[in-house]
Amino acid sequence: MTAIDAAIRWHAGDFHLDVALGAGPGVTVLFGPSGSGKSLTLRAVAGLLTPSEGRIAVDGRVVFDSARGLDLPAHARGIGYAGQRPALFPHLSVGGNVAFGIRAGSRADRARTAAAWLARLELPGFEHRRPGSLSGGQAQRVALARALAPGHRVLLLDEPFSALDESLRQGLRQLLADLVQERELAIIFVTHDLREAHLLADQLVVIDRGRVLQAGPRDGVFRAPRHRRVAELLGGTNILAGRVVARAAASLTVSIDGWEAVAASWHGDPQPGDAVDIVIRPERVVIRRGEPAATNTLPARVRREFDYGTNHTLEFEPLGPGPSLLVDLPSRPYDVLGIAAKKDWVLELPPGDVHVMPAAPPFRATTQ
């Protein structure tokens, strides 16, 4: 049974939210740019925002249905929620905040459970502190403990690590992964951090301007975006316009700026002659010294390079016909290959990493 099944509409001013979302056990990452509607979606599922239309079911139980006038309050939905800005009750201690949603057990039991969650979130002994005395990252972890403590199977977490440093983030990501295993949790996790999305997601939902653009298992969405906008949002910086030359059972031949490449991945039903967009992820390009490879080689020269410390982004221009390409290379292979000294290389694009999508509709400058 899906843990969350939601179809909601809401609008305010110019912003229209029209989202259908399903989430099962594991981590479903809701990924999208700032202002795309991620928080609104989560707030609607949590019961903190009333959609103008729609239906929301949690573990098969309908908690909102505009057609039936049903709208269960947040506390009756059986969901743990931690918002983007931790909204702790200022009049309660930290322990009181964490124990707030726990229903079972004596007062002492609830206090013990709260203290145990605080310790698990690396805040041991914080239960007697006041919320006003916490740093931003500590308050965020208290909010997370409060969401976890009642033991709900469904958790909605809105950028819960945004105020934390990398080492704390790593520990808490591991904690979430452990909890998913231990308790078969279903978590919807909002982030606009691509690395975090990739690291955490079992399922990935890409949202933009209030709409779901694509949803599915993480690798399927990353490797096979449906169209240019999804590829752009997922960091596919080489998105090239081309045309289909030929189609075989398991491959397409595409022409890009006069250079032909074989692609083994595509979305839709591309036919010879069709205009298409082609995405080649910068971390999937192979840099060779010049030895021959079977398919998809492109002699090219480094035109510009950007040193990000852990990796280099190289901008290659072709030596003959073909596209310019960005290539990401970790700093060690960069040194071993000697790219600082040698600028002419042969790029190789494995066909499985050349993904073809229907061409984005042409941009219309006028409304005629």
Ligand SMILES: Nc1ncnc2c1ncn2[C@@H]1O[C@H](COP(=O)(O)OP(=O)(O)OP(=O)(O)O)[C@@H](O)[C@H]1O
């Ligand atoms: N009460 C409101 N009235 C009008 N517009 C609103 C209201 N609440 C949110 N919006 C708008 O809806 C859009 C989506 O907001 P939302 O908070 O869901 O974005 P988000 O994807 O979570 O972004 P971020 O990553 O920046 O948190 C934004 O453009 C926001 O300004």
